[in-house]
Amino acid sequence: MTALLTDLNPEQLEAVTWSHQSALVLAGAGSGKTRVLTTRIAYLLQSGRTRPQNILAVTFTNKAAREMVARIGAMLPVNTRAMWVGTFHGLCHRVLRAHHEDAGLPQAFQILDMADQLAVIKRVLKERSLDEKMLPPRQLQWFINNAKEEGLRASQVDVHGGFNQTLAECYQAYEIVSMREGTVDFAELLLRCYELLSRNEILRDHYRSRFEHILVDEFQDTNRLQYKWIKLLAGPGSQQHAAIFAVGDDDQSIYAFRGAHVGNMRDLEKDFSVPKIIRLEQNYRSHGNILDAANALIEHNKGRLGKNLWTAAGKGEPVRVYHAATDMDETSFIIDEIKALHADGLALSDIALLYRSNAQSRVLEHGLFNASVSYRVYGGMRFFDRQEVKHALAYLRLIALPDDDNALLRIINFPPRGIGARTLEQLQDQAAMLGTSLWQAAFKVYEGGKAVATRNSQPGRGIAGFVSLVLSMQQDGEGLPLPEIIRRVIDQSGLAAHYQAEREGGERLENLKELINAATSFVHESEDDSLTAFLAHASLEGGEHQAEGYQDAVQLMTVHAAKGLEFHSVFISGLEEGLFPHENSRNEPDGLEEERRLMYVAMTRARQRLYLSYAESRMLHGQVRVNIPSRFIDEIPQDLLKRLRSDFSGRSFRQGVSGTGQTVASTINSSQKGRSTMAAAVGMTSSGLNSAGFHVGQQVSHAKFGTGIILNYEGSGTDMRIQVNFHQAGTKWLSLAYAKLEPL
DNA sequence: CAGATTCTGCTTTTT
DNA sequence: GCAGAATCTG
Numbered sequence: 001m002t003a004l005l006t007d008l009n010p011e012q013l014e015a016v017t018w019s020h021q022s023a024l025v026l027a028g029a030g031s032g033k034t035r036v037l038t039t040r041i042a043y044l045l046q047s048g049r050t051r052p053q054n055i056l057a058v059t060f061t062n063k064a065a066r067e068m069v070a071r072i073g074a075m076l077p078v079n080t081r082a083m084w085v086g087t088f089h090g091l092c093h094r095v096l097r098a099h100h101e102d103a104g105l106p107q108a109f110q111i112l113d114m115a116d117q118l119a120v121i122k123r124v125l126k127e128r129s130l131d132e133k134m135l136p137p138r139q140l141q142w143f144i145n146n147a148k149e150e151g152l153r154a155s156q157v158d159v160h161g162g163f164n165q166t167l168a169e170c171y172q173a174y175e176i177v178s179m180r181e182g183t184v185d186f187a188e189l190l191l192r193c194y195e196l197l198s199r200n201e202i203l204r205d206h207y208r209s210r211f212e213h214i215l216v217d218e219f220q221d222t223n224r225l226q227y228k229w230i231k232l233l234a235g236p237g238s239q240q241h242a243a244i245f246a247v248g249d250d251d252q253s254i255y256a257f258r259g260a261h262v263g264n265m266r267d268l269e270k271d272f273s274v275p276k277i278i279r280l281e282q283n284y285r286s287h288g289n290i291l292d293a294a295n296a297l298i299e300h301n302k303g304r305l306g307k308n309l310w311t312a313a314g315k316g317e318p319v320r321v322y323h324a325a326t327d328m329d330e331t332s333f334i335i336d337e338i339k340a341l342h343a344d345g346l347a348l349s350d351i352a353l354l355y356r357s358n359a360q361s362r363v364l365e366h367g368l369f370n371a372s373v374s375y376r377v378y379g380g381m382r383f384f385d386r387q388e389v390k391h392a393l394a395y396l397r398l399i400a401l402p403d404d405d406n407a408l409l410r411i412i413n414f415p416p417r418g419i420g421a422r423t424l425e426q427l428q429d430q431a432a433m434l435g436t437s438l439w440q441a442a443f444k445v446y447e448g449g450k451a452v453a454t455r456n457s458q459p460g461r462g463i464a465g466f467v468s469l470v471l472s473m474q475q476d477g478e479g480l481p482l483p484e485i486i487r488r489v490i491d492q493s494g495l496a497a498h499y500q501a502e503r504e505g506g507e508r509l510e511n512l513k514e515l516i517n518a519a520t521s522f523v524h525e526s527e528d529d530s531l532t533a534f535l536a537h538a539s540l541e542g543g544e545h546q547a548e549g550y551q552d553a554v555q556l557m558t559v560h561a562a563k564g565l566e567f568h569s570v571f572i573s574g575l576e577e578g579l580f581p582h583e584n585s586r587n588e589p590d591g592l593e594e595e596r597r598l599m600y601v602a603m604t605r606a607r608q609r610l611y612l613s614y615a616e617s618r619m620l621h622g623q624v625r626v627n628i629p630s631r632f633i634d635e636i637p638q639d640l641l642k643r644l645r646s647d648f649s650g651r652s653f654r655q656g657v658s659g660t661g662q663t664v665a666s667t668i669n670s671s672q673k674g675r676s677t678m679a680a681a682v683g684m685t686s687s688g689l690n691s692a693g694f695h696v697g698q699q700v701s702h703a704k705f706g707t708g709i710i711l712n713y714e715g716s717g718t719d720m721r722i723q724v725n726f727h728q729a730g731t732k733w734l735s736l737a738y739a740k741l742e743p744l
Numbered sequence: 745c746a747g748a749t750t751c752t753g754c755t756t757t758t759t
Numbered sequence: 760g761c762a763g764a765a766t767c768t769g
Binding site for chain 2: 061113189356359419559579
């Protein structure tokens with residue numbers, strides 16, 4: 001016991017040994033959050049306060065769940081299998097599988113990922129002949145998921161105004177389709193489970209008496225439905241109620257755009273009568289200057305629960321700020337610094353290159369590639385999202401549940417077997433008339449075809465060919481081990497032959513083989529080795545980017561993807577108004593504050609060295625854009641910063657980079673040559689507006705909108721319009737003839 | 745019906 | 760600048 005608790009600081013110890021009912025732990029970045037969570041569980045078990053089967057621990061990612069189990073297992077010789085540790089979705093799925101009948105679902109119900117869901121939505125819109133221009137499928141998807149995350153069914157959505165009416169009707173239609181096809185989207189997993197438990201008292205009591213302790217990781221990221229779900233399971237105020245142990249950080253809430261509700265922290269305090277918030281403020285990761293800078297930045301947000309990170313380590317190096325002429329200039333600066341750091345013995349994998357949006361990675365990748373610096377980009381296409389893998393999975397889904405129209409539509413004509421738009425339309429009409437799934441309708445065609453040999457009855461082609469293919473797959477697979485089923489499906493479907501014939505098909509074939517391997521390891525590791533279980537695994541846990549063998553490489557990722565990670569040196573690039581903070585955040589309530597939290601998360605990833613950089617002009621969407629530095633740089637106390645700048649303007653502000661010393665500065669100098677041409681190119685762009693007395697990149701002021709910077713122009717003479725990025729009012733197009741603009 | 749070509753429109757994302 | 764969708768041609 002004592003061994004478990006040594007080395008904890010007083011606040012961590014208080015959290016781990018908390019003896020009141022429920023607890024809310026405000027855990028700052030790098031404050032040992034995961035350690036507290038896992039040690040808490042180990043403490044509860046070792047002291048005999050509870051047993052593994054009475055513990056429920058919820059996370060957001062499978063990775064976090066696995067890590068938690070592994071760490072507890074390393075601390076205690078305990079049966080971790082008896083604990084319920086998983087993601088919200090994984091746990092809800094588990095409940096729904098166990099009680100699918102009570103939940104009104106078929107035994108082999110299938111899970112739709114975001115892409116699958118979008119495909120269903122597009123079908124619903126088409127069926128209702130709604131123009132995709134009038135009602136973008138993504139908007140309807142957003143509407144449905146939002147409603148579900150608020151716990152609302154189509155009939156419960158507050159409808160005011162005609163447009164909402166249409167959306168609600170489509171939501172209703174989508175629900176009917178999902179029911180008929182036996183499919184469940186991500187939000188539905190949660191809502192279904194919530195409804196099941198609130199309606200079914202016996203089940204609810206069963207789970208309530210089972211789980212004595214419910215621990216929640218990343219609590220600031222929970223949405224309203226997830227909170228309601230926790231509350232329902234915990235049952236505060238009821239006879240048997242669980243103790244909640246929630247760990248989170250309101251300053252690191254960066255997922256409001258997908259429904260996360262930070263207000264849940266305050267609600268938890270109230271609903272579970274939490275006597276006080278435990279604050280973990282000692283940071284074990286970063287040096288003082290980095291923390292001071294991050295603290296100062298986040299101070300600009302209102303309504304925080306409040307917290308100030310501190311460290312026992314020294315101040316360390318200043319935060320470096322690089323002012324670049326162009327995105328190319330920014331890139332070469334970053335690469336030079338990386339090379340210097342690496343030359344000084346730092347592993348490339350301990351360097352992170354962060355950006356606000358994925359589009360920014362291209363220039364960086366290009367530069368790194370040309371400089372032969374190995375790098376790894378996070379967040380690309382995931383294995384189970386690959387076209388060929390999805391195709392194979394679609395065949396497998398039809399074996400498990402042929403009524404899944406979505407799966408059927410994906411592969412009814414892939415590889416091509418002569419079923420075109422025309423035939424498909426007829427089939428869809430048929431299905432609509434009979435009120436059945438497409439599979440049922442196709443089966444009728446097949447039966448009819450058997451009786452009367454029809455024209456398009458070449459073996460293996462047409463509807464009949466497709467139906468007999470799926471039927472034989474269903475029959476042949478009976479009783480075979482899962483990897484063998486998959487191997488046969490890839491072969492018999494014609495996918496293997498199709499990709500074999502394709503020039504670029506080699507990699508796809510490899511991925512299909514990899515799918516068989518994935519099934520083989522799944523069968524070894526999972527208790528349930530059924531096809532249905534594997535398909536659920538592919539939807540819920542297949543998203544993880546597998547570690548493609550360790551190699552020393554610079555880590556490239558978005559700021560969102562960097563959450564929870566740490567590196568010796570961190571570069572945050574593209575710190576420009578419009579990019580970071582992103583211009584779209586202006587229209588959203590509290591959008592700017594979320595951007596600031598994002599910046600806070602980015603900064604607190606760095607242990608020893610932090611670089612911030614911005615460029616005066618950058619290529620975006622195939623157009624050169626001129627930007628002003630991000631306000632976030634101004635929000636950091638200037639004495640914590642060390643300003644660096646390239647010599648593009650003829651003035652050299654650089655006096656060499658301190659810290660690791662000479663190498664860095666000299667590398668910069670040698671690579672700066674040849675960049676002045678770039679600066680000249682920008683200058684030429686700027687001359688474009690000279691006839692009107694203004695130029696791109698110039699600071700101007702407007703009576704109503706305040707000050708800003710000229711981004712772009714179009715037209716000429718009296719028709720000339722110019723685009724100005726105003727510091728306060730955002731980006732606007734103004735007619736030069738009417739707008740009274742003053743040069744600054 | 746299938747492959748080739750033009751057109752459009754762009755945050756962040758795990759489950 | 761690039762990917763996915765819509766549209767065109769053999």
